[in-house]
Amino acid sequence: MELVGVVAMLMAAVSMEFGLSQGAIHRVGDSAGWTTIGNVDYKLWASSKNFQIGDTILFEYNPQFHNVMRVTHPMYRNCNTSNPLSTFTTGNDSITLTNHGHHFFFCGVPGHCQAGQKVDIHVINLSTSSPPTSSPEPPSTSASSLSPTVPASGVPGPSPNLAPSLPTAAASAVAAMAAVSVVAAILVGDFAF
Secondary structure (H helix, E strand, O other), X not given: OHHHHHHHHHHHHHHHHOOOOOOOEEEOOHHHOOOOOOOOOHHXXXXXXXXXXXXXXXXXXXXXXXXXXXXXXXXXXXXXXXXXXXXXXXXXXXXXXXXXEEEEEEOOOOOOOOOOOEEEEEEOOOOOOOOOOOOOOOOOOOHHHOOOOEOOOOOOOOOOOOOOOHHHHHHHHHHHHHHHHHHHHHHHOOOOO
């Protein structure tokens, strides 16, 4: 039994070493969820969070009355629903944050965005030493020329990452966990050469 605990601790250590732990889950609007009822201040909600790469944004809502659209900054400012980057309609939508910068979302039901059902998720690059500052409005750009995540104007893009790519890191972690399992099996006597 003691060996099982040691193996579990080794596997947890390998998982943490290779960055395979999960990020935080942020339920948009907390207990109110994604709604126009109750005058939820999504700007205030987002400002109280520390979003990081790997975190998950969870939109929970009644799909008969709401949806979630991921949009560019100009679309967000104007509540323009004409060409969203993506649309979610399940009522239980999880979106993992994969890069620094601003991620803009709103409800595409007529009048909901204008009523305040919109949120700017800002993932701050923690590797920079200066505190975040307000940035000027970005120039208007057509949505078709933008990637699904649009960094804020005036905010430098992420620095080149010298760490191994996720597939490389994951493969290394899987190999390390397999090695731990084999060593454990040898020690228990369940492994034959």
